Amino acid sequence: MRIKQHPIIDDYGKGAQISFTLDGKPMVGYEGDSIAAALHAAGIMTHRYTAKRHTPRGVFCCIGRCTDCVMIVNGQPNVRTCITPLEEGMEVQTQYGVVNREQWEADHQ
Amino acid sequence: MMRHDLIVIGAGPAGLSAAIEAARLGMDVAVFDENARPGGQLFKQIHKFFGSKEHHAKERGFRIGEDLLADAEKLGVAVHLNATVMGIYEGREVLVKHEDETVHAKADAIIIATGAAENMIPFTGWDKPGVIGAGAAQALMNLQGVMPGKRILMVGSGNVGLVVSFQLLQAGCEVAAVIDAAPRIGGYGVHAAKVARTGVPFYTRHTVVEALGKDRVEGAVIAEVDDHFQPIPGTEKTLDVDTICIAVGLSPMSQLADTAGCDLVLDRKRGGTVPVIDEYGETSVPNVYCAGDAAGIEEASTAMILGRISAIRAAEKAGFLGAAEFTARADEYAASLSKLRRGMFAPQNKGRTDMTETDEGYPLSKSLLAHGFLEPNEVSAFPCATVHEVGVHPVIECTQNIPCNPCQDACRFGCITVGDDIVKLPVIDETKRCTGCGMCVASCSGQAIFLVDEAYEPGYASVGIPYEFVPVPKAGARGHALNRAGAPICDAEVVSVKYTKAMDKTVLLTMKVPAEFASEARFYRD
Ligand SMILES: Cc1cc2nc3c(=O)[nH]c(=O)nc-3n(C[C@H](O)[C@H](O)[C@H](O)COP(=O)(O)OP(=O)(O)OC[C@H]3O[C@@H](n4cnc5c(N)ncnc54)[C@H](O)[C@@H]3O)c2cc1C
Ligand code: SF4
Ligand code: SF4
Ligand code: FES
Numbered sequence: 293m294r295i296k297q298h299p300i301i302d303d304y305g306k307g308a309q310i311s312f313t314l315d316g317k318p319m320v321g322y323e324g325d326s327i328a329a330a331l332h333a334a335g336i337m338t339h340r341y342t343a344k345r346h347t348p349r350g351v352f353c354c355i356g357r358c359t360d361c362v363m364i365v366n367g368q369p370n371v372r373t374c375i376t377p378l379e380e381g382m383e384v385q386t387q388y389g390v391v392n393r394e395q396w397e398a399d400h401q
Numbered sequence: 402m403m404r405h406d407l408i409v410i411g412a413g414p415a416g417l418s419a420a421i422e423a424a425r426l427g428m429d430v431a432v433f434d435e436n437a438r439p440g441g442q443l444f445k446q447i448h449k450f451f452g453s454k455e456h457h458a459k460e461r462g463f464r465i466g467e468d469l470l471a472d473a474e475k476l477g478v479a480v481h482l483n484a485t486v487m488g489i490y491e492g493r494e495v496l497v498k499h500e501d502e503t504v505h506a507k508a509d510a511i512i513i514a515t516g517a518a519e520n521m522i523p524f525t526g527w528d529k530p531g532v533i534g535a536g537a538a539q540a541l542m543n544l545q546g547v548m549p550g551k552r553i554l555m556v557g558s559g560n561v562g563l564v565v566s567f568q569l570l571q572a573g574c575e576v577a578a579v580i581d582a583a584p585r586i587g588g589y590g591v592h593a594a595k596v597a598r599t600g601v602p603f604y605t606r607h608t609v610v611e612a613l614g615k616d617r618v619e620g621a622v623i624a625e626v627d628d629h630f631q632p633i634p635g636t637e638k639t640l641d642v643d644t645i646c647i648a649v650g651l652s653p654m655s656q657l658a659d660t661a662g663c664d665l666v667l668d669r670k671r672g673g674t675v676p677v678i679d680e681y682g683e684t685s686v687p688n689v690y691c692a693g694d695a696a697g698i699e700e701a702s703t704a705m706i707l708g709r710i711s712a713i714r715a716a717e718k719a720g721f722l723g724a725a726e727f728t729a730r731a732d733e734y735a736a737s738l739s740k741l742r743r744g745m746f747a748p749q750n751k752g753r754t755d756m757t758e759t760d761e762g763y764p765l766s767k768s769l770l771a772h773g774f775l776e777p778n779e780v781s782a783f784p785c786a787t788v789h790e791v792g793v794h795p796v797i798e799c800t801q802n803i804p805c806n807p808c809q810d811a812c813r814f815g816c817i818t819v820g821d822d823i824v825k826l827p828v829i830d831e832t833k834r835c836t837g838c839g840m841c842v843a844s845c846s847g848q849a850i851f852l853v854d855e856a857y858e859p860g861y862a863s864v865g866i867p868y869e870f871v872p873v874p875k876a877g878a879r880g881h882a883l884n885r886a887g888a889p890i891c892d893a894e895v896v897s898v899k900y901t902k903a904m905d906k907t908v909l910l911t912m913k914v915p916a917e918f919a920s921e922a923r924f925y926r927d
Binding site (some may be wrong): 293299326330339 | 407435437447461462518519528529530531532533534536537540541542543544545546547549551571572573616617869870871872873906
């Protein structure tokens, strides 16, 4: 959820609304959002599933250090979404190991 | 290869201050920071800082950051962002990863000001989405404008845990509890008290044992711990939360000092493994310095001075500053630093549990350390908290020796004195007339000052409180007064709401309560 009114911060410096997709589904965010912030605002917590134990991971450090938040962005895996600015038309995919879901399922038939 | 007089690694308060100082002395400085924005921790800090005027007290952290950046820009300091320094090698050469490129740079001196990393504790389910670091909570709510969660468990009661808990409340989140494995709250009592009076419970001697939920946090199990910090079976409690926020301490980031070959030492009072440094921050490798949290976990206020001290030393060695001028400045900065490094939370007192009195000889509140609020009988030991002048007057519930004095500067009428030793508790001069202007309330970094008029109306008292939440209740609103523990104690009517620009977003909310609650009513809720 977005903070609608804050006692100290007047302005988060957000710009126009932006459209992007998550696993093909249409989503919206704002200019100035990180990818992770836009997802968090929409209630999306799982960014990836680990390769070995297949457990979910989401934002942990939010400063680009822990790599828990990596996703596939415009086809590129391992993008740290907490420090990557959201852009119009971005295709964001949940990362399974280092691939997307279809690939993962195909590999794990 | 880029060549400079000075390379500063890290654009937090320590690094920026160092760069500014050096640039003023004519040095050619390059700053590298791995972040996309400069400022280090400062832009996440929306609360008013402690210290005195020379340390930017009562300014909010992000404003201090803005000021430092403006100074750096004026002086033409080159701040390279998204530039991670990977290592420091022979001859003070650094390897920098800048976006996808790797560049080399060299300088006559290097200041490592890389700050600290957050500690983590293991528990079942700690890696679930919804378990986040305190820094992540701050980045989401204070930089991105997104609530980290709806209902949060805060693990850790140091200043970071306390400050972030308050910020979560300001962002509109609920804080289910603040827990700490230690038997006492680690941060400033005033920071704990402003969280406790909103009704947030504190559990000391407790730890988190499990994050519940399938794909995300859907609850937290906490338990009491024994003297060896082990959970005691049968004491588990389940809290209904969707987020677990971890604030269990910071560790200095000394890796770069290690790559440079600096001697390191494990020093718990400084927060972990740190380079061995002299009084100017110079490490065992000549002309390589370390300043700020990277050299020992402290505060932004100290980090700024430490950065400057290392910078003048580097400037002197390189011939940009004469010996006499260097000595004069070094003495001035050392004096400024020593004002801050005093009191029960000073680095040299870290981990001490044997203090029972303030410097003035008043008994320290046990309840404040265990539950985050003063018990009424404890308040009565402090003269500044028990004034009963006629008419409106300040009541100051600042009961620990912390380095802070904005309350003194705030009062133009001389009602409040802290004195030269800024860790002393404020003293109220009852012979000076208080006008009820509210500047002390708004200036107090600890939100520990209230304005009370015991005889506001027959049978009623008025209590003015610092209020930093939205929406701000309007005059005429009716609700409840809460006590220091956050429990509703009586009906209350808001009689005035005062806010001026000089109060910098701290509202003076004055409520009318039955006279017998004048010394208990400390928060308002509709
Ligand atoms: C919640 C909270 C509340 C606080 N409240 C207060 C307060 O009220 N008053 C107060 O005085 N202090 C407060 N502090 C403490 C204060 O923020 C820190 O002590 C201060 O920021 C330390 O400054 P620094 O410059 O040493 O490090 P930082 O501010 O951490 O800056 C270090 C910088 O170095 C960069 N960096 C790290 N590694 C590299 C690398 N390899 N290459 C390039 N760049 C790198 C980082 O990106 C970062 O920008 C608070 C801190 C927190 C978390
Ligand atoms: S309310 Fe104003 S006059 Fe009264 S003590 Fe505070 S600053 Fe001084
Ligand atoms: S009362 Fe004064 S010394 Fe105490 S926290 Fe407030 S401003 Fe600082
Ligand atoms: S949340 Fe840690 S790298 Fe993004």
